[in-house]
Amino acid sequence: MAGYTASKEEHLRRLRRVEGQIRGLERMVDEDKYCIDILTQVSAANRALQAFALELLEEHLAHCVAEAVAKGGAEADAKVKEASDAIARLVRS
Template identity: 80%
Template structure:
Protein backbone atom coordinates (compact mmCIF):
# COMPACT_ATOMS: atom_id res chain seq x y z
CA UNK A 1 0.00 0.00 0.00
CA UNK A 2 1.31 3.43 -0.95
CA UNK A 3 1.82 6.02 1.78
CA UNK A 4 -0.68 8.35 0.12
CA UNK A 5 -3.50 5.80 -0.23
CA UNK A 6 -5.58 7.41 2.53
CA UNK A 7 -5.30 10.81 0.78
CA UNK A 8 -5.64 9.51 -2.77
CA UNK A 9 -8.92 11.31 -3.52
CA UNK A 10 -7.58 14.60 -2.16
CA UNK A 11 -4.43 14.24 -4.24
CA UNK A 12 -6.42 13.43 -7.38
CA UNK A 13 -8.61 16.49 -6.80
CA UNK A 14 -5.56 18.74 -6.36
CA UNK A 15 -4.02 17.40 -9.55
CA UNK A 16 -7.25 17.97 -11.47
CA UNK A 17 -7.19 21.56 -10.24
CA UNK A 18 -3.62 21.96 -11.51
CA UNK A 19 -4.66 20.38 -14.80
CA UNK A 20 -7.39 23.00 -15.07
CA UNK A 21 -4.86 25.74 -14.39
CA UNK A 22 -2.65 24.43 -17.20
CA UNK A 23 -5.61 24.31 -19.60
CA UNK A 24 -6.35 27.89 -18.57
CA UNK A 25 -2.79 28.85 -19.44
CA UNK A 26 -3.19 27.28 -22.87
CA UNK A 27 -6.35 29.30 -23.42
CA UNK A 28 -4.63 32.48 -22.30
CA UNK A 29 -1.86 31.97 -24.85
CA UNK A 30 -4.36 31.13 -27.59
CA UNK A 31 -6.31 34.30 -26.74
CA UNK A 32 -3.15 36.46 -26.72
CA UNK A 33 -3.55 37.51 -23.09
CA UNK A 34 -1.09 39.89 -21.48
CA UNK A 35 2.29 38.27 -20.69
CA UNK A 36 2.32 39.28 -17.03
CA UNK A 37 -1.16 37.79 -16.50
CA UNK A 38 0.06 34.50 -17.98
CA UNK A 39 3.18 34.56 -15.80
CA UNK A 40 1.01 35.15 -12.74
CA UNK A 41 -0.99 32.03 -13.58
CA UNK A 42 2.21 30.05 -14.23
CA UNK A 43 3.33 31.03 -10.74
CA UNK A 44 0.02 29.85 -9.27
CA UNK A 45 0.25 26.49 -11.06
CA UNK A 46 3.87 26.05 -10.00
CA UNK A 47 2.93 26.81 -6.40
CA UNK A 48 0.07 24.30 -6.53
CA UNK A 49 2.40 21.58 -7.82
CA UNK A 50 5.01 22.41 -5.19
CA UNK A 51 2.37 22.19 -2.47
CA UNK A 52 1.20 18.84 -3.83
CA UNK A 53 4.80 17.57 -3.95
CA UNK A 54 5.47 18.56 -0.35
CA UNK A 55 2.29 16.87 0.82
CA UNK A 56 3.19 13.67 -1.01
CA UNK A 57 6.74 13.81 0.32
CA UNK A 58 5.48 14.24 3.87
CA UNK A 59 3.30 11.16 3.50
CA UNK A 60 6.19 9.21 1.98
CA UNK A 61 8.43 10.08 4.93
CA UNK A 62 5.74 9.26 7.49
CA UNK A 63 4.81 5.95 5.91
CA UNK A 64 7.37 4.41 3.57
CA UNK A 65 10.57 5.78 5.09
CA UNK A 66 9.42 5.37 8.69
CA UNK A 67 8.38 1.76 8.02
CA UNK A 68 11.70 0.96 6.35
CA UNK A 69 13.73 2.51 9.17
CA UNK A 70 11.92 0.34 11.69
CA UNK A 71 13.07 -2.71 9.73
CA UNK A 72 16.59 -1.32 9.42
CA UNK A 73 19.31 -2.60 7.15
CA UNK A 74 19.89 -1.88 3.47
CA UNK A 75 16.20 -1.20 2.77
CA UNK A 76 16.18 1.59 5.36
CA UNK A 77 19.33 3.11 3.92
CA UNK A 78 17.87 2.93 0.41
CA UNK A 79 14.60 4.59 1.44
CA UNK A 80 16.39 7.42 3.24
CA UNK A 81 18.65 7.98 0.21
CA UNK A 82 15.64 7.89 -2.10
CA UNK A 83 13.83 10.49 0.03
CA UNK A 84 16.95 12.65 0.24
CA UNK A 85 17.31 12.55 -3.56
CA UNK A 86 13.64 13.48 -3.99
CA UNK A 87 14.07 16.44 -1.63
CA UNK A 88 17.14 17.57 -3.57
CA UNK A 89 15.17 17.45 -6.83
CA UNK A 90 12.36 19.50 -5.29
CA UNK A 91 14.80 22.09 -3.96
CA UNK A 92 16.46 22.43 -7.37
CA UNK A 93 13.16 22.88 -9.21
Protein backbone atom coordinates in the same frame (compact mmCIF):
# COMPACT_ATOMS: atom_id res chain seq x y z
CA MET B 1 -0.10 0.01 -0.17
CA ALA B 2 1.30 3.43 -1.10
CA GLY B 3 1.75 6.03 1.64
CA TYR B 4 -0.73 8.36 -0.04
CA THR B 5 -3.55 5.83 -0.44
CA ALA B 6 -5.57 7.22 2.47
CA SER B 7 -5.67 10.66 0.86
CA LYS B 8 -5.76 9.55 -2.76
CA GLU B 9 -9.05 11.30 -3.57
CA GLU B 10 -7.80 14.62 -2.18
CA HIS B 11 -4.62 14.27 -4.24
CA LEU B 12 -6.63 13.56 -7.36
CA ARG B 13 -8.79 16.65 -6.71
CA ARG B 14 -5.69 18.81 -6.34
CA LEU B 15 -4.18 17.43 -9.53
CA ARG B 16 -7.41 18.07 -11.43
CA ARG B 17 -7.29 21.69 -10.25
CA VAL B 18 -3.70 21.97 -11.51
CA GLU B 19 -4.77 20.42 -14.79
CA GLY B 20 -7.48 23.08 -15.03
CA GLN B 21 -4.89 25.78 -14.37
CA ILE B 22 -2.73 24.43 -17.20
CA ARG B 23 -5.71 24.36 -19.57
CA GLY B 24 -6.38 27.95 -18.53
CA LEU B 25 -2.81 28.85 -19.45
CA GLU B 26 -3.30 27.29 -22.87
CA ARG B 27 -6.43 29.37 -23.35
CA MET B 28 -4.65 32.53 -22.26
CA VAL B 29 -1.89 31.98 -24.81
CA ASP B 30 -4.39 31.08 -27.50
CA GLU B 31 -6.31 34.30 -26.76
CA ASP B 32 -3.12 36.42 -26.74
CA LYS B 33 -3.53 37.54 -23.13
CA TYR B 34 -1.04 39.91 -21.53
CA CYS B 35 2.34 38.28 -20.74
CA ILE B 36 2.37 39.29 -17.09
CA ASP B 37 -1.10 37.82 -16.55
CA ILE B 38 0.10 34.52 -18.01
CA LEU B 39 3.24 34.57 -15.87
CA THR B 40 1.09 35.17 -12.78
CA GLN B 41 -0.93 32.06 -13.62
CA VAL B 42 2.24 30.05 -14.28
CA SER B 43 3.41 31.01 -10.81
CA ALA B 44 0.10 29.88 -9.29
CA ALA B 45 0.28 26.53 -11.10
CA ASN B 46 3.87 26.03 -9.93
CA ARG B 47 2.88 26.75 -6.33
CA ALA B 48 0.00 24.30 -6.57
CA LEU B 49 2.30 21.56 -7.88
CA GLN B 50 4.89 22.31 -5.21
CA ALA B 51 2.25 22.07 -2.49
CA PHE B 52 1.13 18.72 -3.91
CA ALA B 53 4.72 17.47 -4.05
CA LEU B 54 5.41 18.49 -0.45
CA GLU B 55 2.28 16.76 0.80
CA LEU B 56 3.17 13.60 -1.10
CA LEU B 57 6.73 13.75 0.23
CA GLU B 58 5.43 14.14 3.78
CA GLU B 59 3.24 11.07 3.36
CA HIS B 60 6.14 9.13 1.84
CA LEU B 61 8.36 9.98 4.79
CA ALA B 62 5.67 9.15 7.34
CA HIS B 63 4.73 5.85 5.74
CA CYS B 64 7.29 4.31 3.41
CA VAL B 65 10.49 5.69 4.94
CA ALA B 66 9.36 5.31 8.55
CA GLU B 67 8.35 1.70 7.89
CA ALA B 68 11.71 0.91 6.27
CA VAL B 69 13.64 2.61 9.06
CA ALA B 70 11.71 0.59 11.66
CA LYS B 71 12.82 -2.60 9.88
CA GLY B 72 16.39 -1.33 9.60
CA GLY B 73 19.13 -2.64 7.37
CA ALA B 74 19.90 -1.88 3.75
CA GLU B 75 16.28 -1.18 2.88
CA ALA B 76 16.20 1.64 5.45
CA ASP B 77 19.38 3.14 4.04
CA ALA B 78 17.99 2.90 0.50
CA LYS B 79 14.67 4.56 1.44
CA VAL B 80 16.42 7.42 3.25
CA LYS B 81 18.73 7.95 0.25
CA GLU B 82 15.75 7.82 -2.12
CA ALA B 83 13.91 10.44 -0.03
CA SER B 84 17.02 12.64 0.14
CA ASP B 85 17.38 12.49 -3.63
CA ALA B 86 13.69 13.40 -4.07
CA ILE B 87 14.08 16.37 -1.72
CA ALA B 88 17.15 17.53 -3.64
CA ARG B 89 15.19 17.38 -6.92
CA LEU B 90 12.35 19.39 -5.39
CA VAL B 91 14.74 22.02 -4.04
CA ARG B 92 16.44 22.38 -7.43
CA SER B 93 13.18 22.76 -9.32
